[in-house]
Amino acid sequence: MQTYKIEIETINTDYQMISVTLLQSLLWVITEGSKGALRLCTEGRSTVRGAPPQWVKHATNFSIAFKDKKLYIQSPTLQEITPELFQQNNEFPELSSERTSLDYFQDSLAIAILSSPLSNQKVEASMSNLLYDKALLEIFYGFNKVFQQGVKSIHFLNGNGIQITPDSISIFRKLISIVPFPCQIKIVGILESIRNYDRTFNLVVNDYLLKGISKNMFSKETDTMIGKEVLVIGIAYFTSIGKILRIETDKIMIPEEREKKLWKKLPLLRAETIE
Structure with a gap:
């Protein structure tokens, strides 16, 4: 105590x-x-x-x-x-x-x-x-x-x-x-870990650790993706400075080569300046 x-x-x-x-x-x-x-x-x-x-x-x-x-x-x-x-x-x-x-x-x-x-x-x-x-x-x-x-x-x-x-x-x-409004994004990164307890996962995108939440329980197929590049499609939520705080998704999949090139960059929304 x-x-x-x-x-x-x-x-x-x-x-x-x-x-x-x-x-x-x-x-x-x-x-x-x-x-x-x-x-x-x-x-x-x-x-x-x-x-x-x-x-x-x-x-x-x-x-x-x-x-x-x-x-x-x-x-x-x-x-x-x-x-x-x-x-x-x-x-x-x-x-x-x-x-x-x-x-x-x-x-x-x-x-x-x-x-x-x-x-x-x-x-x-x-x-x-x-x-x-x-x-x-x-x-x-x-x-x-x-x-x-x-x-x-x-x-x-x-x-x-x-x-x-x-x-x-x-x-x-x-x-x-x-705080920017949530928006739909696609992002490619390394699936570092998943946790079935609360359906959360960690995604590493260009050395940035992104927290994610799955709307459904993880499948056995998702378990095999740990340590690999994955494509995540979902809704991104942001901080007051426009950085992604988390992504909520029901789609985690292995990306095609063209998707790897398109979706490897994290979006940064421009938030209003505090005056």
């Missing part, structure tokens, strides 16, 4: 009490954002219709306390919740078993804020590979309801020490508005 401290600056001078509505709004963002950050790392998408996997629910089973303007959240590590997934079988190499869902939540939150030109803070180079999608940004926008309850700022004292203010809401709103 790890304990996190979140300092909540409010207009209320009573440091030992907190509004139930405020707490509900804040915990919703933290809980749903933590679920989304985990799924984004493993599936390439933060939300999907239906209930999340059980291990994601267990990873966001938090305990809380409040004292002196600080919210204390106790969170289990990934290894503690399901050791069979993270220790024995290593089902999710994208995740570190020693970290918690809150760690990944803070990572995604920080990169969304610090990478924006609207921010006066700087993002560390080591965080430059972290991503967020439109659905996760919409969860972050839920901080707006927290600030409507008389909150001035929210400061995560552990980890990267990110601070959320009312100005952060403008960043989330702008990032949401510039």
